[in-house]
Amino acid sequence: MATVQVHASKNYQIHIENGLLDRIGSLSAELLQCRNVALVTDETVDVLYADRVEKSLLAAGFAVHKLVLPAGEETKCLARFGEVLEFFAECRLTRTDAAFALGGGVIGDLTGFACAVYLRGIRYVQIPTTLLAAVDSSVGGKTAIDLQAGKNLAGAFHQPAAVFCDPETLQTLPCETFSDGCAEVIKYAVLDGEPLVSLLADRANADWCNIIYECVKIKKRMVEEDEFDTGVRMFLNLGHTVGHAIEKNSYFAITHGKAVAIGMVIAARLSEKLGLCDASLTESLTELLHAYGLPTESPYAMEDLIAGMLSDKKRKGNTLHLILPQKMGKCTIYETDVEVLHRLFE
Ligand code: NAD
Numbered sequence: 001m002a003t004v005q006v007h008a009s010k011n012y013q014i015h016i017e018n019g020l021l022d023r024i025g026s027l028s029a030e031l032l033q034c035r036n037v038a039l040v041t042d043e044t045v046d047v048l049y050a051d052r053v054e055k056s057l058l059a060a061g062f063a064v065h066k067l068v069l070p071a072g073e074e075t076k077c078l079a080r081f082g083e084v085l086e087f088f089a090e091c092r093l094t095r096t097d098a099a100f101a102l103g104g105g106v107i108g109d110l111t112g113f114a115c116a117v118y119l120r121g122i123r124y125v126q127i128p129t130t131l132l133a134a135v136d137s138s139v140g141g142k143t144a145i146d147l148q149a150g151k152n153l154a155g156a157f158h159q160p161a162a163v164f165c166d167p168e169t170l171q172t173l174p175c176e177t178f179s180d181g182c183a184e185v186i187k188y189a190v191l192d193g194e195p196l197v198s199l200l201a202d203r204a205n206a207d208w209c210n211i212i213y214e215c216v217k218i219k220k221r222m223v224e225e226d227e228f229d230t231g232v233r234m235f236l237n238l239g240h241t242v243g244h245a246i247e248k249n250s251y252f253a254i255t256h257g258k259a260v261a262i263g264m265v266i267a268a269r270l271s272e273k274l275g276l277c278d279a280s281l282t283e284s285l286t287e288l289l290h291a292y293g294l295p296t297e298s299p300y301a302m303e304d305l306i307a308g309m310l311s312d313k314k315r316k317g318n319t320l321h322l323i324l325p326q327k328m329g330k331c332t333i334y335e336t337d338v339e340v341l342h343r344l345f346e
């Protein structure tokens, strides 16, 4: 089993191993030392994996209360957040009890946020079942729900008690959802270089346990250095500022991963224009994204994307902070204002 130790405001371990779902009970018993636990999942993941997790928890002596929510981003809303809190209360979870979030980033973010506020904070365990959740959302303690005004507008930093990742669960992901996660994996390769770049070179023989392990180690370093997202964690936004603008322009018909893929290529082109990288970087990034089924061309004009970037919640005044790649393994934060951006993209 590969294990990564995170040292943040709370210390916890991330375990990665094929078949791990059946061992979650025994691994959690000593860690949590409680009896009552909630298992929160979505309808798709429930059918595929909840029985195995529940059996494992029951065998370890836990009393399990399962809540199954609809699948999809719409579930990350205020109404479902209330439903999870009411469920915890109905199950009489106490401050020493805990919840398990079994699913993708939606279930992880929603359950994590509910655990951050229920009784002013109870413990939760992340069991990511999408590639995005495995390499990104399950690690680092960002929890949130969406509001009418936008995504992730209400949330809290609340680190999990543990993360149990079983890469075998990724085999049932729809191709598109898997590709979306690949965009985040490739983002880590651009940020950190080797060994991820080599691990990704031969897609047909990719070792996903190892790839997830390397991604999580990178995220762990950033979270340890900048748990509350005021510094280096900003590098994780590579491709995201433009990506969010692409998602918005498409009314979310273009998925997050695809938008981030295109956003990374635009960031590389901008970096080229500024003399910060060679054209060969854009070429190899484009090739890598294509190998993982991801697009690299924006269907929208830069003018429209700039308008979208201006409504980004991370924007400060007229200033934008873009993460620009310089070579595989090296990126820089480029502070620019809208006028400069317009000129650069003319
Ligand atoms: P998701 O949770 O909606 O999962 C995508 C789809 O895959 C869902 O329909 C789900 O039912 C299905 N699914 C999940 N596991 C499956 C499996 N093993 N087999 C078959 N189907 C499966 O989406 P996601 O991409 O995992 O996460 C996106 C969310 O994560 C967004 O809300 C985003 O804001 C959030 N996010 C959070 C962080 C963070 O740091 N907290 C980071 C990145 C993204």
Ligand code: GLY
Pocket (backbone or CB within 6 Å): 136, 137, 139, 140, 142, 229, 233, 236
């Ligand atoms: N997904 C971005 C972060 O965790 O900071």
